[in-house]
Amino acid sequence: MRKKKLSATQKRLLCAFIGSSLFWHTPVLGYGEESPEAVPATGHTTEEKVAKDSGQYEFNLEGIEVTAKRLRTTSPIYAGGQVARESNLGVLGNRDFMDTPFSITSYTSQAIEDRQASTLQDILRSDSSVRFGTSDGHIMENFTIRGLTVNNEYIYFNGMAGLAPQGRVPLEFVDRVEVLKGPAALLYGGVNASVGGAINLVPKRAAEEDFTTLTTDYTSQTQLGGHIDISRRFGEDKELGVRFNGVYKDGETEIDDQSKKRLLGSLAIDYTKDKWRTTLDAYGSQESYDNGSVSMYNFYQNSTTKQYSYSDAPDGSTNLLKGAYGTLRNNAFLFKTEYDLQDNITAYASIGKLASTSTGYITGNHIRSLKSDGTATINLYNQYLWTDTTSADFSIRANYQTGSVKHQLNLGYNQTDTDSASTYNSITGIQTNLYNPTSLASYYSLLSTPSRPNKTSETNLSSLFFGDTLSFDKAKTELTLGLRKQNVETYSYALNTGALTSSYESDATTPVIGLVVKPWGDSVSLYANYIEALSPGTVVSNTSYSNYGQVLAPYRTKQQEVGVKWDQGKFANTLAFFQINKPNSLVENSVQSYDGEQRHEGVEWNTFGNVSEHVRLLGGITYLDAKVTRAASNQGKVPYGTPRWLMNAGAEWDTPWNRDLTLSLLAVYTGTQYADSGNTVKLPSSVRFDLGARYKTTVDHTPVTFRANVENIFNKHYWSGAFSDGYVTLGGPRTFKLSATWNL
Template identity: 45%
Template sequence: MPLFSAQAHPSTVSASFPGTLRRLVLACALGTGALLSASAALADSQPLSLNLPSQSLEATVHQLAHESGVAIAADSRVLAGRSAAALQGRYTVLQALQQLLAGSDLVALEENGVIILRSTAEEGALNLGATTINATGQGNDLPEAYSGGQVARGARIGMLGNRDIMDTPFNVAAYTAQNMENQQSGTVGAVLRNDPSIRFSTGEGHAYENFMIRGYALDSTELAINGLYGLAPDGHVPTEFLERVEVLKGPGALLSGMAPNGGVGGVINLVPKRAGATPLTRLTTSYVSDGYFAEHIDLSRRLGDEQRFGIRFNGVYGSGDTGVDDQSKDRTLASLGMDYQGDGWKLELDAYETHEKLDNGSPMMAGFSDLKHVLKAPKPDTNILEGISAKQISKAVLVRGEYDLNDNWTAYASVGGARTRYTGFLNGTRVKVTNDSGDASGETYNQAGYTHSLSTEAGVRGNFMTGPVSHQLVLSTTLLHQDIGRAPTVTGAKYITNIYHPIQPTIASAHGSSDKTGDNTLSSFAVADTLGFIDERVLLTLGVRSQRVRQKLSNPSYDERALTPALGLVLKPWDAPVSLYANYIEGLTQGGMVSDVSADNYGEQFAPYKAKQMEAGVKWDLGDFTHTLAVFQIEKPSMMFDSASNRYTDDGEQRNRGVEWNMFGSITPSVRLLGGVTYTRAELTKTAGGTYDGNTARGVPAWSANLGAEWDTPWVEGLTLTALGIHSSSQYLDAANQLKIPQWTRYDLGARYSTKVLSKDVMLRASLENVENRSYWAGVFNDGYATVSEPRTVKLSASIDF
């Protein structure tokens, strides 16, 4: 008998009873309670397009029974005095009830085609154990969506697997497909605008999306798919094939291994879509100013008598002009997700291919190191490099399997391969300003290259007891091998332009073929154990990873090892849903090599750098709304030059200290919030000769804030209004702290409308980003370069389910 949880957290319920008593309760419910409908069996229930207003629970159940034709039985005394939140979207009857009953003591059970609503507080209940409900109906065992549907109530914590946020000693966020669709987030970068701890070092319209998490760089090559590095698309990562974008803040060497380029600010993991229990055929047409159109088809089916085999296809084609003057973009995406659920085992396959081409230009990156002060920003649609183009192609295949050795132990393995290649003017899209009139010098760089990746993970995960102490033990091994090829960069002649009135740049000539320049292998073995004490009120995670880093084609070759431990603690001292947590965890970055031929230690290769984080915080789950407050410190070594000895050392250091407040969920049934505030003090603590000791690291605003809101309007059924505000305080462009870009704030507005057209479910969405069309310097790239804001952008889309 299906059981749907009525608790917001955890997904457990005590609700079943012996057959005779069960039939007696059903008879009583039918006889003395309210038999709300009896015209169809639950087995015949199909997903419904629901738009239920906020009202009494009894009225909502009556309406749901009427619209579905499914019998719902409940004692009126159980429903009395209870209210239900508004509910919009496509749900089966049981899925709808699971959403409506979340946070209460009620559960929904099926009996002979009738659904019974019952209070778990009644006597005679038997404990059925943990039952996980995924509101999106996915074939993979993802944590369910939290109230409001914008984020999930858990995420993959690397090798530890999926964990509830309240049981996790880290600050994590998992943005849902619903959030991406409603915000019309075309790329992962657009999704991460919701997070105040994340800012960007490349601008809108650039060929790459690079991030800053907790003040440390994380580039687009360091995103993981299903926990494996090296398999994500190059440049922009499209969202149409993603179910979740998960963010774990802080270093994650134990949890996920070393990132390819050693980013330590956080881990971004992408979870592809799976086929849900409900068949889906959805066509979405979208428009983005100034003339970009796209078509997206999303097909999902589960096949077989028991629907064990699932298949999900997403295809996208888009073409047209972007918000940058005279720039255009073409892109395609084809992705396939398949899974098979066996008895005690499952197998999953994901494959994608994506092409993206940018023609005739790039947005602004301007340097001010020669001028010694920063000028006002140009118009955000300014095209600084008319005539250039760039193309990126990425494809990958990933297979993952799990096998239950017994009731307590599971073995798992993943293997994936990816090939990416690029050509054109992807980097060097910048100029250096020379005077107060905005005159600037620049040069273009024509490049080409490829990366071939093989990524694997295998391990075993198990649960057992030692006396009163529970254990969740994981052993994992990973390997990432990458062959990297680069063509010699062709540099065009220097030219003079103006950041306010650009002229045609001098275009570099054609590049040559790409030769193999890198043969890199990252391999590791890790073990971690989460110990539970006092009925799981105390959770202690201990672990260590042994990492090996090898580079065969570097000069000299590189082969280094490092141990990265971690410790995490979660305390639940009260009956209230509050978790106190703390962690110590390390990150790993490949050691630098001295490339200065004039240095006495030219060619010296340093051991891997270890970044060290300490963090503590509190999480408070109010049922429909959650707060997380965290304080952290991350110390990361770096190379620096000692002029007295004419040698480079690895004694440099940057230390970031900060406070984060994140919030998400529903504050009323019709109002949802998502956002937070971050304060970061990014300090250079050890610099060459102490010259810049105590200065603020470049590209890290002291204050960052994001707040998004959604409101289901009471006067128009199906209409939701949205707003998003993003703020960053001033940022330094250089280590000397002589150049600073001012603070900025931008606002986005939007609306969506759910309706039916010719009996088909239709969703209309509209948004206006950077409403005021403000011109500002948005972020920092490399040393001394500022990126320009994106222009005012209109986004429109229409989705129809066939």
């Protein structure tokens, strides 16, 4: 097992982490506070209520009434605290879920904390439309939404493409995790192959009231850690906000003999002055593992004829890669500003940059050709991967009225430029056995980590968006129409010489249409949408094809969706009917193209909120009917990794004998699914249960919340899904989590 000492940088970060907790706990002197509002004798007027609900604050200066627009620190929370009312729809701005012509769920920081979620996979386990494309606990996390892939590099950060942490996303600095189902690149900008949906991370902001919280936690086997969260506001009107989050965790995990270390530091600053509002978010994260990793598994018995043989799932703690190691580092910043040109016109501008580096045994180290007797082979890849992304946008939003019709006009431009490279040293075909693993020490000694490679890929994405939301009949009907003109430029370079080997440029225009109708008041919304997503074409790499070396044109994925949303005030239901048509690679007459197609049709039901004063629900059921509708072979087959039935049901109960004690249960059901495109191997259905409890109390006049969670309480061994043809993912083992959060 490789033993590592703290680097000088890590030591300084740890000292800053501890020191800042002492400094920030010191009371801040010398800032003014807003005077308490006088209560009018006749109560609040309608105009006053609208101003407060819209994030405006009114106060008087020597008889002169002044209204200042304060940057909203968080989205309004729905009853129960687990889901936010609003979500960021990219160029369309923040929208209440009842005013949104899409299926979207926004998970709150409270839900994240109560589940003791440290990564996206932990919190998205509550969503029936989401499953995972990597085994539980892997250093890389990929997802599927509505049965279609959403890779981690296509996660958005505060509505911007290319700036979210790559690998595994830490959640301690995230206020909301927003999940939009269906193709969404048109809304957020960018061109990507992840067409199942979009995941947007909204960073934490300084709250109106100052606070400091310290969380200490334990995760089995011996993972210990701490998280400090500091929120402060400064200035006479508290116009400057600062939020700091710091995390340090280290120790052995539930994966046999594996250890992990995780570091996070984030700073969020917001400032409001008259008509100007601006934010700056910066973070640095590092995750490293030592002495092995969980794996993905391959059922191939003959890669030429694509013959498969099913094997039962091993224990989720199985570690066949003992001795492997890897490190992921992410550093990023995002600067956003907005200015009110007029009362009804606001200009927005943003720029950000991400630098991500991964070294060690990161991807591709799968267990291959697994047989029922446990025999298999391993390919080892010691890698160096890096990505540098710059993302920027500029937009203008205007509100105006023509006759009885209100308009919200949006015009925006965005640009995302990405440079990247990858290289590796490898050994393939190592014989092993699931029940008697081969020692890999001698192989690791032959594989050094490569040095940082020269740039091998460059992608420049730019787009122009125009949209208008028309509101009729006192907002009972809203129609959104939009177009995005997208341009794609890709360049490939030789690894050793840096010479340009291929390039490609293309453009396309994609539409969005959204409709929301409220025929019976604000409690019921009927909605529909049509949206297209543009995905980049790939280079034909098979030398036997007659169009070898050709860069295929970008392809379009199309979605039609209708649904209904019902808000009872404290409990809400949403129901969606959707169809997604996605082009697939097709080879005919030795020519590769995107003329193939698969179709995903389905129904989603989601529910959240309080069913009674002390009982909360969060979950849903998804029915998915996926088919390959056009192909040279496998036409009419079910795409791998697309279960027909999925269910996630979570409940919380405040116990009657002590309302400060809350018990929770989460059940996750995944129906049968095929592991291969030929539908020869079917994975059995699975159900796993998670239990939780939390208790709020006071210790020495300090509010404390104790939490305990057990994931996969029956330690079920199961295949959780399929992420590639013949490759399956493994569900995690039983895991215990304990924490205490102190409000200092």
